[in-house]
Amino acid sequence: MNMALGSRGGWWPALCVGTAVTIVAVYLLLVASNWIYLGWHDTLYFFSKSRMWERFWLTVWTSTVSTSFSLLIGIPSGYALSRFRFPCHHLVASVIDLPIVVSPAVVGAFLFGVTTRFPFDWISEYYGVYIGRNVYGVLLVQFTVTAAFCARLMKASFDMIPTRFESVSRSLGASPMRTFFKVVLPMAKNGIIASMIVVWARAAAEWEGLMLFVGATEGKTDIMPFAIYLDWNGGMMGWVTSMSIVCILMAVSAITAMRMIGGRSNVW
Amino acid sequence: MSGKRKRRRIFHAVFYSFAGFLFLYSAYLFLSNLDQLFVTEAAIQTREITSWGDDREVLNQFGGGFWKDPYFWKSLNLTVVITLITTLIASMLGIPTAYAISRYRIPGMSVVEILFSSLIVMPGSVIGICLIVMFNYGPLWKLQNALGFRFAHSIFPGMVIASLVLSFALGLSAWKAAFDSVNPRFEHVARSLGSSRWRAFRTVTFPLAKGGIIAGIILAWTRAMAEFSAVLFFCGTFHELPASRFSDFTRLLQMDQADWVSVAVWAQVEFGNIEYAFALAFVLVLIGGMSVYVMHRIGAKGYVW
Amino acid sequence: MKKINTMVVFLVIFSFFLVAQTYGTEKSLLFHAGLGQRMALNEIKEVFEKRYPDTKVNFSYKGSGYFIADITRSEQGDLFMPGEEFYLLQAVERGFLTDYNPKTDVPAYFVTVIITPKGNPKNIKAIEDFAKPGIRVGLGNPKSCAIGIWHEKTFKKAGIWEKVKANATLSAKCIPELGNATQHKAIDGTIVWATTAVLYLRDVDIIPIEYRYRGIIRLPVGVLKFARYREEAQKLMDFILSEEGRGIFQKHAYAVNPGIPIGKEGFCLDGTTDKFMEYLVNAAKAVKDESFPVTKETVGDLAEEVLRQRKTERAGD
Numbered sequence: 037m038n039m040a041l042g043s044r045g046g047w048w049p050a051l052c053v054g055t056a057v058t059i060v061a062v063y064l065l066l067v068a069s070n071w072i073y074l075g076w077h078d079t080l081y082f083f084s085k086s087r088m089w090e091r092f093w094l095t096v097w098t099s100t101v102s103t104s105f106s107l108l109i110g111i112p113s114g115y116a117l118s119r120f121r122f123p124c125h126h127l128v129a130s131v132i133d134l135p136i137v138v139s140p141a142v143v144g145a146f147l148f149g150v151t152t153r154f155p156f157d158w159i160s161e162y163y164g165v166y167i168g169r170n171v172y173g174v175l176l177v178q179f180t181v182t183a184a185f186c187a188r189l190m191k192a193s194f195d196m197i198p199t200r201f202e203s204v205s206r207s208l209g210a211s212p213m214r215t216f217f218k219v220v221l222p223m224a225k226n227g228i229i230a231s232m233i234v235v236w237a238r239a240a241a242e243w244e245g246l247m248l249f250v251g252a253t254e255g256k257t258d259i260m261p262f263a264i265y266l267d268w269n270g271g272m273m274g275w276v277t278s279m280s281i282v283c284i285l286m287a288v289s290a291i292t293a294m295r296m297i298g299g300r301s302n303v304w
Numbered sequence: 305m306s307g308k309r310k311r312r313r314i315f316h317a318v319f320y321s322f323a324g325f326l327f328l329y330s331a332y333l334f335l336s337n338l339d340q341l342f343v344t345e346a347a348i349q350t351r352e353i354t355s356w357g358d359d360r361e362v363l364n365q366f367g368g369g370f371w372k373d374p375y376f377w378k379s380l381n382l383t384v385v386i387t388l389i390t391t392l393i394a395s396m397l398g399i400p401t402a403y404a405i406s407r408y409r410i411p412g413m414s415v416v417e418i419l420f421s422s423l424i425v426m427p428g429s430v431i432g433i434c435l436i437v438m439f440n441y442g443p444l445w446k447l448q449n450a451l452g453f454r455f456a457h458s459i460f461p462g463m464v465i466a467s468l469v470l471s472f473a474l475g476l477s478a479w480k481a482a483f484d485s486v487n488p489r490f491e492h493v494a495r496s497l498g499s500s501r502w503r504a505f506r507t508v509t510f511p512l513a514k515g516g517i518i519a520g521i522i523l524a525w526t527r528a529m530a531e532f533s534a535v536l537f538f539c540g541t542f543h544e545l546p547a548s549r550f551s552d553f554t555r556l557l558q559m560d561q562a563d564w565v566s567v568a569v570w571a572q573v574e575f576g577n578i579e580y581a582f583a584l585a586f587v588l589v590l591i592g593g594m595s596v597y598v599m600h601r602i603g604a605k606g607y608v609w
Numbered sequence: 610m611k612k613i614n615t616m617v618v619f620l621v622i623f624s625f626f627l628v629a630q631t632y633g634t635e636k637s638l639l640f641h642a643g644l645g646q647r648m649a650l651n652e653i654k655e656v657f658e659k660r661y662p663d664t665k666v667n668f669s670y671k672g673s674g675y676f677i678a679d680i681t682r683s684e685q686g687d688l689f690m691p692g693e694e695f696y697l698l699q700a701v702e703r704g705f706l707t708d709y710n711p712k713t714d715v716p717a718y719f720v721t722v723i724i725t726p727k728g729n730p731k732n733i734k735a736i737e738d739f740a741k742p743g744i745r746v747g748l749g750n751p752k753s754c755a756i757g758i759w760h761e762k763t764f765k766k767a768g769i770w771e772k773v774k775a776n777a778t779l780s781a782k783c784i785p786e787l788g789n790a791t792q793h794k795a796i797d798g799t800i801v802w803a804t805t806a807v808l809y810l811r812d813v814d815i816i817p818i819e820y821r822y823r824g825i826i827r828l829p830v831g832v833l834k835f836a837r838y839r840e841e842a843q844k845l846m847d848f849i850l851s852e853e854g855r856g857i858f859q860k861h862a863y864a865v866n867p868g869i870p871i872g873k874e875g876f877c878l879d880g881t882t883d884k885f886m887e888y889l890v891n892a893a894k895a896v897k898d899e900s901f902p903v904t905k906e907t908v909g910d911l912a913e914e915v916l917r918q919r920k921t922e923r924a925g926d
Binding site: 100 | 683
Binding site: 436 | 612631675678682748751752778779782783793794876
């Protein structure tokens with residue numbers, strides 16, 4: 037690149053690199069603007085309040101729970117979508133992808149409609165467990181948005197493993213189940229770890245569904261992004277910006293962890 | 305032999321059932337809410353008490369009478385036009401950027417990758433807050449005051465910027481993957497045969513990566529359509545403002561007194577017009593579903609939203 | 610690989626434990642309230658939960674116009690405190706509340722006040738200034754926001770409603786949106802409740818309205834007929850209506866004196882609330898200026914609020 041800038045058509049690399057650098061600078065400014073606004077003194081003040089860490093803990097544990105359920109459902113689904121060919125499989129894959137493609141606000145509205153009918157009202161009548169304006173509602177919304185996401189990620193990583201290994205294993209006499217657990221899963225290890233972390237970060241970032249479906253209960257259902265919206269409505273700019281900083285740090289550290297453990301730094 | 309067949313059948317059944325569960329869950333979620341479009345007796349009584357103005361008759365029809373309401377069509381128009389503009393800008397900025405990141409070794413590349421990946425998993429409200437803080441405080445605010453117009457709470461720069469942030473990040477991921485899949489050798493061969501860099505890109509790399517680039521454009525457009533929080537925080541709603549507040553240009557394009565469709569869903573739910581809100585939501589679902597189906601049919605592999 | 614397997618299994622089991630720990634046997638009341646009352650109601654919840662440890666209060670905040678639709682659909686809720694009596698009367702009409710007594714069930718009142726961004730760039734001094742051309746006014750949407758009704762009433766009384774509507778820049782879905790827009794200088798002025806204004810003391814200037822146009826809004830509270838825990842809901846309502854509850858409201862810039870003379874439409878008949886307005890203006894000055902004395906004479910009951918807001922450079926907490 038160094039030698040070629042002056043030669044024919046050298047403007048093209050310069051344009052590309054220039055655009056890239058400018059855009060990256062703008063995005064960095066966007067992300068750092070919270071910090072610049074808040075200042076060091078106020079940041080320390082808000083970080084020392086227990087309210088911040090209560091919400092942080094709520095976000096962490098609800099995301100962990102939804103992630104584990106999503107993984108449980110997402111890994112086999114991803115395998116099925118990747119390996120099996122059944123009729124209308126494009127249609128099925130599109131329908132499964134639908135909750136993550138449309139805006140989460142729309143998903144929240146639909147969940148609000150769904151929980152007033154079978155099977156949810158049956159569950160709440162017979163078991164007394166009421167899913168709605170409480171933490172179970174949060175888990176349900178997070179599960180809806182992340183299960184399909186997990187299936188998609190796992191499908192992508194299973195697609196990258198050639199089927200030859202499974203054929204070899206089957207030809208050596210292993211049953212399909214054993215092949216899956218002993219051959220396919222270890223090879224997909226990086227993919228599983230990456231999915232786990234990204235799905236966790238996505239669950240921690242889900243709030244539009246909560247706004248329309250769960251409503252606001254201080255301390256019980258206001259996970260971090262939702263708390264940002266509520267405090268924004270209360271004009272508490274200090275809380276808003278400090279919580280934004282925490283959310284940004286959570287997302288960045290999740291992606292960094294994924295990179296260090298899984299070796300891939302991108303979601304795709 | 306039959307033991308092995310049975311094991312394979314059980315294996316298939318187990319895995320199909322997981323995928324089938326997801327499929328049924330998603331289908332149930334969307335289809336079972338179709339009856340929300342119909343007006344119930346309780347809703348009519350409620351509207352008797354609460355409705356302001358004379359839109360009660362219209363709202364009591366199927367889906368809140370959405371096809372008769374100019375607000376519905378204007379909002380759709382607004383959203384589609386703005387997302388097209390956003391996609392255009394994202395492509396014009398994103399394709400060169402993706403090419404640069406893919407081909408040239410820029411120092412600090414890992415920071416860039418981490419930055420864009422974390423934008424995709426970041427909450428929308430954080431992005432909205434960052435936009436407001438960036439534009440309404442500090443040196444950019446003084447610049448806006450000097451120029452005489454504001455970025456926040458406006459249609460043209462405001463909504464475009466709000467949907468551009470994430471649409472660009474996602475498009476970039478797809479375009480980078482597209483350029484990564486083209487062997488740089490082809491370009492070197494072209495250059496060694498005498499073409500300039502731009503010509504090599506235009507005639508060799510671009511056609512080879514075309515599938516991925518188109519997938520990236522559809523991805524960027526879909527993500528822009530699904531944007532909600534950033535638009536809500538940065539722009540708000542424009543429904544009840546007087547028509548005189550909008551510029552002639554906006555009125556010409558039939559975009560005055562309209563809202564972004566996702567924000568309109570939320571607003572109508574807040575007002576209590578549930579049928580109307582679900583009509584808007586179903587329109588969004590249809591649009592999203594169609595673009596996902598197209599993405600699957602053209603064989604886009606491995607792209608995640 | 611075994612490590613990954615055990616990790617996933619551990620995660621699933623751990624999740625069950627985490628979920629189970631939230632499934633308590635405590636009674637939790639669902640309280641539908643307007644978004645503008647969050648701070649005062651949070652404090653009331655803290656005191657109440659300390660006094661009755663096995664009852665939890667969960668708030669469901671939403672814009673005022675959405676209450677009826679939501680309660681009709683979900684048929685859940687123990688207590689109801691909208692941002693204006695108008696919405697409670699709708700609920701009474703619909704049959705959701707059975708025993709509402711307008712004389713006793715009103716714990717607090719809102720008072721309307723003008724706010725502008727810090728520094729008052731367009732120099733707004735009175736209601737009439739909102740009709741000047743070029744002022745960007747924020748109005749509330751009466752369909753979803755309690756203050757929308759009062760914007761219309763106040764400006765119609767002053768005879769400038771059409772001109773102000775032409776100046777409207779923002780049609781807010783809920784009252785905090787108006788406060789935010791003023792804080793971010795997106796509008797030049799608006800009318801909000803004193804309770805909302807007190808949240809933004811650092812970033813706005815407060816201008817009292819002359820008492821002819823100052824509105825006093827009744828804020829009733831009631832127990833819904835769908836209440837699952839009627840006794841506890843009644844206990845909470847009694848607490849809100851008690852002296853202690855009213856004291857908490859007063860600290861957050863509500864008016865709690867039922868003896869304020871109010872005209873037929875809800876506007877003040879004399880200057881009884883002028884002292885309250887003076888406290889508010891002083892509080893705004895005190896938060897911006899460290900040397901301003903904070904005493905009972907200068908800011909009344911708002912002292913705690915002022916001291917709390919002084920602790921940070923940016924608005925918050």
